[in-house]
Amino acid sequence: MVFSSLLFLFLFLPVVLLLYYASPWRVKNLLLFLASLVFYAWGEPIYIALMLFSTLVDYFFGLILDRPGTSARRRKLVLIASVIVNLGVLGFFKYADFLIANVNALLGTSIPATDLPLPIGISFYTFQSMSYIIDIYRGQAKAQRNWIDFATFVALFPQLVAGPIIQYNTIAEQLRSRKVDAAMFAEGIRRFSLGLAKKVLLANNIGLLWHDVSSSGSFDSLPALTAWLGIMAFAFQIYFDFSGYSDMAIGLGLMFGFRFNENFDKPYAAASITDFWRRWHISLGTWFRDYVYIPLGGNRRGLAKQLRNILIVWMLTGIWHGASWNFLLWGLYFGVILIAEKLFILRLLQRLPRWISHAYALLLILIGWVFFAFEELPDVAAYFGAMFAANGEWWDRHSVYLLYTNAILLVMLVLASLPWKRMRLGGSITRGFGSSAYFGLAWYAALLLMSVAYLVDATFNPFLYFRF
Secondary structure, eight states, X not given: OOSSSHHIIIIIXXXXXXXXXXXOGGGHHHHHHHHHHHHHHTTOGGGHHXXXXXXXXXXXXXXXXXXXXOOHHHHHHHHHXXXXXXXXXXXXXXXXXXXXXXXXXXXXXXXXXXXXXXXXTHHHHHHHHHHXXXXXXXXXXXOOOOHHHHHHHHHOHHHHTTOOOOOHHHHHHHHHOOOOXXXXXXXXXXXXXXXHHIIIIIIHHHXXXXXXXXXXXXXXXXXXHHHHHHHHHHHHHHHHHHHHHHHHHHHHHHHTTOOOOOOOSOGGGOSSHHHHHHHSSHHHHHHHIIIIITTTTTTSSOHHHHHHHXXXXXXXXXXXXXXXXXXXXXXXXXXXXXXXXIIIIHHHHTTSOHHHXXXXXXXXXXXXXXXXXXXXXXXXXXXXXXXXXXXXXXXXXXXXXXXXXXXXXXXXXXXXHSOOOOOOTTSSTTSOOSHHHHHHHHHHHHHHHHHHHHHHTOSXXXXXXXXX
């Protein structure tokens, strides 16, 4: 089940909200946990067992780590066991077939692939569960002794499928005690409506352009203008798709009393790649910083080891997104750029006009999305060739047609990507009865109605991050 579906909007969510607010506090987490299981089972019922297994294992590991008198050696063994179990499950389902295919290609063997579908959200809930155990081991968190509360943290449906990745410490108190007033609930509706509009009105529509370009057949004959329009469309689609989903998750969290951290901060306004990755998928970057980069030594052991740590983090970031060579290259691509920026490029950019540094960042970001968009490396190479007119074709009638038929949409996407001064239309829609409050209410109601109208007749409603 996805948030941008009529089933979720008009059946699942209203029923869960009604039951949640009608139930006493002592069963609210149980209700959210059961609702999350139904939400997850709608797509893959068999993998509920896998998520419950991971939850049970880390629940008991957490209790052992937090038990008074547990020796340092035993605590370390428990931590190692948790990491092995979590990464073992993730590795088997996400990377086993990739490893088998490469072994077969390298050694000429014929080991059969598992052909198992990737469990939805496994990369997200695995990282959340691991961070819980690591924080207890470090003494930065106390073990959750109520299994339902812990299972609610792992399986919470607003952020189960695509994040933001929630570290336990950020919602530990909220699991035990939380309140929702009218202003908080209204803010949740506002945020959800905005995210839904970003996903279905912007991402889905520009996704049609990317679908047209990427499914056009051989890229060897693709004109440069078409190729650039295509990768721009992909860049906008993945941003509004994923950030819209994050907005919806944050909005749903508010409706149930949870405050999740932000996951995006206008990344296409970045003036460097370093700046971009402070703004894009913030929860993932924070996780790798806290649980990989800093434990490796961060920037505390000299420049050479710091650069090594950056490269390791970005190799892992690439592989986290998918089991294919293009994701590893994507991670290395950004890792190398970040190292170069740390060594000298950032100092140079600071001396240049903002528009030049912004253009530099956007160019490198678009090039990076080519690695991300195609799993087959020959397609990556062919698309790069088309972008830089290796075939001598700069444009044709079809590319000009694509440009002018999508021009208004592209302008809207650019404007929506800019860091306009934050302006709450009407402020809180629960405060005041002036014209601005009514205008704010009307604006978000219009966004919601337009989104629903689109979904009623939609045949194209993908969600790119489901495969990660």
